Amino acid sequence: xxxxxxxxxxxxxxxxxARLADVSPSTVSLYLRRPDEVSARRAELIQSAIDRxxxxxxxxxxxxxxxxxxxxxxIVPTITNSFFSETLETLERHLRDAGYQLLIGNTExxxxxxxxxxxxxxxxxxxxxxxxxxxxxxxxQRLLSQSGIPVVEMWDYxxxxxxxxxxxxxxxxxxxxxxxxxxxxxxxxxxxxxxxxRDVRARDRYxxxxxxxxxxxxxxxxxxxxxRSHAEETGQLTNELLRDHPDTAxxxxxxxxxxxxxxxECQRQRLEIPADIALAGFGNLDFxxxxxxxxxxxxxxRHEIGQRTARLLLDSLTRRIDDDERRLDLGVRxxxxxxxxxxxxxxRDDHDxxx
Amino acid sequence: xxxxxxxxxxxxxxxxxARLADVSPSTVSLYLRRPDEVSARRAELIQSAIDRxxxxxxxxxxxxxxxxxxxxxxIVPTITNSFFSETLETLERHLRDAGYQLLIGNTExxxxxxxxxxxxxxxxxxxxxxxxxxxxxxxxQRLLSQSGIPVVEMWDYxxxxxxxxxxxxxxxxxxxxxxxxxxxxxxxxxxxxxxxxRDVRARDRYxxxxxxxxxxxxxxxxxxxxxRSHAEETGQLTNELLRDHPDTAxxxxxxxxxxxxxxxECQRQRLEIPADIALAGFGNLDFxxxxxxxxxxxxxxRHEIGQRTARLLLDSLTRRIDDDERRLDLGVRxxxxxxxxxxxxxxRDDHDxxx
DNA sequence: ATGAAAGCGCTAACAG
DNA sequence: CTGTTAGCGCTTTCAT
Numbered sequence: 001x002x003x004x005x006x007x008x009x010x011x012x013x014x015x016x017x018a019r020l021a022d023v024s025p026s027t028v029s030l031y032l033r034r035p036d037e038v039s040a041r042r043a044e045l046i047q048s049a050i051d052r053x054x055x056x057x058x059x060x061x062x063x064x065x066x067x068x069x070x071x072x073x074x075i076v077p078t079i080t081n082s083f084f085s086e087t088l089e090t091l092e093r094h095l096r097d098a099g100y101q102l103l104i105g106n107t108e109x110x111x112x113x114x115x116x117x118x119x120x121x122x123x124x125x126x127x128x129x130x131x132x133x134x135x136x137x138x139x140x141q142r143l144l145s146q147s148g149i150p151v152v153e154m155w156d157y158x159x160x161x162x163x164x165x166x167x168x169x170x171x172x173x174x175x176x177x178x179x180x181x182x183x184x185x186x187x188x189x190x191x192x193x194x195x196x197x198r199d200v201r202a203r204d205r206y207x208x209x210x211x212x213x214x215x216x217x218x219x220x221x222x223x224x225x226x227x228r229s230h231a232e233e234t235g236q237l238t239n240e241l242l243r244d245h246p247d248t249a250x251x252x253x254x255x256x257x258x259x260x261x262x263x264x265e266c267q268r269q270r271l272e273i274p275a276d277i278a279l280a281g282f283g284n285l286d287f288x289x290x291x292x293x294x295x296x297x298x299x300x301x302r303h304e305i306g307q308r309t310a311r312l313l314l315d316s317l318t319r320r321i322d323d324d325e326r327r328l329d330l331g332v333r334x335x336x337x338x339x340x341x342x343x344x345x346x347x348r349d350d351h352d353x354x355x
Numbered sequence: 356x357x358x359x360x361x362x363x364x365x366x367x368x369x370x371x372x373a374r375l376a377d378v379s380p381s382t383v384s385l386y387l388r389r390p391d392e393v394s395a396r397r398a399e400l401i402q403s404a405i406d407r408x409x410x411x412x413x414x415x416x417x418x419x420x421x422x423x424x425x426x427x428x429x430i431v432p433t434i435t436n437s438f439f440s441e442t443l444e445t446l447e448r449h450l451r452d453a454g455y456q457l458l459i460g461n462t463e464x465x466x467x468x469x470x471x472x473x474x475x476x477x478x479x480x481x482x483x484x485x486x487x488x489x490x491x492x493x494x495x496q497r498l499l500s501q502s503g504i505p506v507v508e509m510w511d512y513x514x515x516x517x518x519x520x521x522x523x524x525x526x527x528x529x530x531x532x533x534x535x536x537x538x539x540x541x542x543x544x545x546x547x548x549x550x551x552x553r554d555v556r557a558r559d560r561y562x563x564x565x566x567x568x569x570x571x572x573x574x575x576x577x578x579x580x581x582x583r584s585h586a587e588e589t590g591q592l593t594n595e596l597l598r599d600h601p602d603t604a605x606x607x608x609x610x611x612x613x614x615x616x617x618x619x620e621c622q623r624q625r626l627e628i629p630a631d632i633a634l635a636g637f638g639n640l641d642f643x644x645x646x647x648x649x650x651x652x653x654x655x656x657r658h659e660i661g662q663r664t665a666r667l668l669l670d671s672l673t674r675r676i677d678d679d680e681r682r683l684d685l686g687v688r689x690x691x692x693x694x695x696x697x698x699x700x701x702x703r704d705d706h707d708x709x710x
Numbered sequence: 711a712t713g714a715a716a717g718c719g720c721t722a723a724c725a726g
Numbered sequence: 727c728t729g730t731t732a733g734c735g736c737t738t739t740c741a742t
Contacts, residue, residue, distance in 0.1 A: 054501065125366075257641070260642055368719060378728075378729085417720055
């Protein structure tokens with residue numbers, strides 16, 4: 001019987017701890033999982049052995065033996081976007097507190113890539129999975145339903161989900177902005193969007209916006225940025241837009257970064273906001289309070305999404321979730337600032353919570 | 356012998372695949388790891404069995420058996436910061452291509468939290484670990500050296516690392532900005548910083564800046580933002596600064612977001628940039644090209660850090676790394692735009708690569 | 711409260 | 727190239 005080749009620094013195992021504490025390995029295991037079912041004397045012995053040896057449990061072995069890993073997969077389009085990264089951070093904090101480790105994947109807005117990610121995450125035997133939005137491949141849906149683990153789709157609301165849904169309606173976001181602009185009789189509008197082809201949610205906001213404006217007899221000119229929010233392109237597009245449609249009374253943007261670019265371009269062109277043109281964004285990013293003028297925008301519940309997703313997932317691991325708990329519309333706030341309304345100072349904290 | 360309780364959807368194992376393909380489990384295992392060492396006929400049989408059953412390998416079992424997981428831990432202060440999240444994305448792409456899964460943790464700039472993370476990541480038996488910067492607890496250092504796995508400290512350069520280092524000198528960043536301002540005889544300066552207490556790297560940039568300015572006989576007023584880049588506070592601090600030090604000829608900021616806030620405050624106060632005051636940031640965020648005026652800043656090699664870290668880590672998994680490869684200074688570029696120099700248009704692409 | 715024993719699903723010698 | 731055989735380090739009955 002050839003001895004298996006050992007690698008450099010021999011790892012300390014539970015058996016080593018057991019030997020030093022003079023108990024059986026299973027007692028150590030019990031101590032680690034349910035400390036109060038072990039006598040105080042042995043508990044102390046075991047703990048000091050652990051400390052002396054610097055023992056770290058082997059998650060792989062534990063996961064294999066129990067066939068339940070304390071892992072939760074999370075798939076977002078990109079972590080490079082503060083919306084998702086803030087949700088991730090909150091989600092992580094809540095799940096970590098419950099002893100779960102996050103496995104994060106980014107799809108780059110690609111359903112095929114998402115499918116790969118789902119596969120590779122399922123290989124980890126996760127306790128649950130969090131996806132962004134509803135756009136999954138057939139195969140992904142099958143994988144997920146076969147796996148039998150709880151799944152939350154977050155950051156959107158409206159369609160029938162696979163299992164559980166925590167988000168808000170992007171269509172409503174567009175509608176809210178539109179209604180606000182219409183209230184000021186701004187009928188000739190434009191919508192400038194990033195990643196229009198790939199980002200369904202940006203597209204939904206646009207549709208909500210357009211439908212509302214057009215229903216009131218207004219017009220909407222769409223302009224799409226080719227890549228990610230590339231600042232220079234934003235300026236150029238704005239420039240062309242204003243040249244081709246000089247009567248534009250308001251510009252809505254798919255997010256605040258785009259709006260920032262538009263704002264600077266207006267400044268270059270000596271256009272007064274909101275006197276000459278109104279401007280609105282999406283996201284309520286930190287800087288929007290301090291632009292000149294402050295930017296009207298929509299606050300998505302990024303942290304609440306993380307928190308509620310964590311809670312729902314954890315709940316579903318311990319009890320049955322009723323059908324009416326499975327879908328959560330967190331709503332959004334319209335934050336009116338001076339970029340759309342000259343006397344908006346007093347209204348800075350005004351908001352509109354969705355039903 | 357009581358049968359173990361089986362959970363709901365019985366998982367498909369390698370044994371199931373083997374049975375269906377009428378081969379032994381180890382042949383399946385071999386096929387999965389080194390397909391060309393299996394005969395074409397069986398390979399086909401196995402693959403079709405895998406497809407029919409929808410088999411997904413169990414990473415935990417594989418990792419336990421081989422005692423080498425294809426996991427790499429990455430610890431950053433926060434994923435909510437585009438610097439780190441962009442590095443993460445690049446790092447992830449490169450490591451994923453090599454078959455590794457990232458385990459991401461965020462310290463919230465807290466060394467104690469970092470230690471916890473290192474522990475919990477080591478429990479996964481990772482193939483390697485990536486940390487941000489040099490500020491680790493003694494205990495963290497011990498854990499790491501005991502573990503014997505390759506470690507890269509990224510996003511900083513200068514101190515002696517634990518194992519490998521990929522980054523750049525933040526002190527140099529401050530120096531570069533300072534030298535640029537001094538060249539225009541701006542001697543009365545200020546530095547506005549976020550998270551000054553927690554973020555060593557922001558502090559290093561400040562020190563590099565101050566040392567250089569003072570060595571040339573100038574002055575530096577420091578202002579610290581209490582929390583994260585909170586836009587309103589930035590405006591207020593700037594306001595106070597300009598009131599208390601009306602002779603300030605230049606403001607350097609710990610990052611571009613802070614500079615943006617300062618820029619808007621200057622605009623409110625009708626101060627001309629750069630005529631009345633020069634302004635510089637750090638990060639070369641997308642929007643800096645399109646502000647009015649465009650912002651002078653420093654481009655940190657965020658993607659290169661990810662790419663080189665990945666490569667170094669992968670290399671160190673397959674071969675011995677020489678001492679002179681263990682430390683990589685990627686340098687930074689100073690990007691001069693009009694916020695510090697009126698005729699900067701032509702110089703837009705000028706840069707200064709560090710030695 | 712504790713320990714013995716039997717796996718979890720896979721990999722890695724080794725023999726054929 | 728393929729199959730046999732031992733584990734990897736832990737959890738989980740079950741008996742004591």
